[in-house]
Amino acid sequence: MLVIIGIAIVLVAVLGVIHTMGSITEPPEVLGGLIGAALVGTFLGVLAAYGFVAPLARAIDAAYSGDTEYFGCMKAAILAHMQGYAPRISIELARKTLSPAVKPNFDELEVAVSGLPSGGG
Template sequence: MIGILGIVIIFAMVFGGYLAAGGKMTIILKSLPFEMMMIGGAAIGAFLISNDKGGIKHTLQDLGKVFKGVKWKPEDYRELLCLLFALIRIAKQSPVDLEQHIEDPQSSALFSKYPKIQADKEAVALICDTLRSASMNYDDPHQVEEVLEKRMEANLHHALHSSHALQTMADGLPALGIVAAVLGVIKTMGSIDQPPEVLGKLIGGALVGTFLGVFLAYGLVGPFAAKVKAVVEEDSHFYQLIREVLVANLHNHAASICIEVGRQNTPAHYRPDFADLEEALKSIKQEAA
C-alpha cells in the first residue's frame, strides 16, 4: 500500500506541478509513446543482455516486494524462537528423537506447527543442517559460526542481485533519455525550414526523452531498487537469528538461555516481548510434558 501511495504522489506532484505552472500535457502525451519505446525498449534490452534467465526471473519476482514489504513479521520471529526452543530441548534430552524432525522436516509434526517457516527452504535447511552437524560431533562453535556466516553472506549476495540489476537499469536510464533526445534533435534539424511554432513542438518532443529518462531513473526504477534492497536486508535478520540461537546451543547453554540470546539479538522492531515469549515457551514445555 505504501509503495502504491508513493507512486501516486510522484505522479501527482510532478505532473500536477507542471500543469499548475501552466504547462500543457498535449506535447508530452503526443511524444510519450515514441520516447517510451526508445528509452523503455533500450532499457529492457540492456537488462536482458546483462542478466541470465535466472536473474531475470528473480528480479521480476522481487518487484512484488516493493508493494508487499518484508516477508517475516514480528510474530514469525516469535514462532521461530519457539521452534528452535523445542528442537534444542529435544536435542538435549533425546538426540535420537531429533532425527525424525531434522531428516524429514516436511513430515515433522513439530515443523508443521509453524507452516510459514516450514515452507521456507533456506530457513529449514539452516536449522536442520546445523543440528545434524552437531549430532555428527561437528560442534565447534567458532567453526560452525564461520560456516553459517559465509553461507548467509552468499545467500544475501544472491538475494540482492535483483536490487543491483534494477539499480544498473536506473543508472542507465538518464543516458538513454539523452539518446532519445538527440534523435529528437536530429529529427528537428531535418525540419529546420519549418516555421517556429512547428520547430518549437519538435524541440519540446525531443526534450520529453530527457525528461522521461531522468523521471524513470529517479522517480521509479531507482526507488524500486532501493526498496527491494531494504526488504531483502530486513528479511536477512530472520536467518541471522537462527545462527545466533544455534551457535549459543553449541556453547552448551540451556535452551532458555539460547532463546534469550536470540531474542536479544533480534532487531528491536521485531523483538518479541519477554513475557509473551515466556508464555509461549511455557506452552511448549507443557505439551512436551
C-alpha cells in the first residue's frame, strides 16, 4: 500500500512538470505560475516520500520482520518435510533460516527435540 502511495506522490509531481512543459508557449506571467506550482508540487512530493512514506514503511517493516522470520522458518520446515527429509534434518534446515539473535544452538535443539515422540506409530 505504501508503495502505491509513494508512486502516486511522485506521479503527481511529474505530471505537474509535464503540464508546465505542455504550456511552454504561454506568456511569462502564466508560465511563471505553472513553473512555481510544478516546483512546489515536486518539493511536496519529495518531502512526503522521504519524510513520511519511507519512515512509515521502515517502521512497518521493523514491526513485522519477526513475523516474517517466524513464518519463513515454518515454511522451510514444512517444505523440507514434504520433500521427504527426516524430521531432524527438516528441523535443522528450518533452524538455519533464523537470525543469530534467535537461533537456538545445536545442543539446545537436541534437548528440545529429544522429548518429542518419534511418530513411527
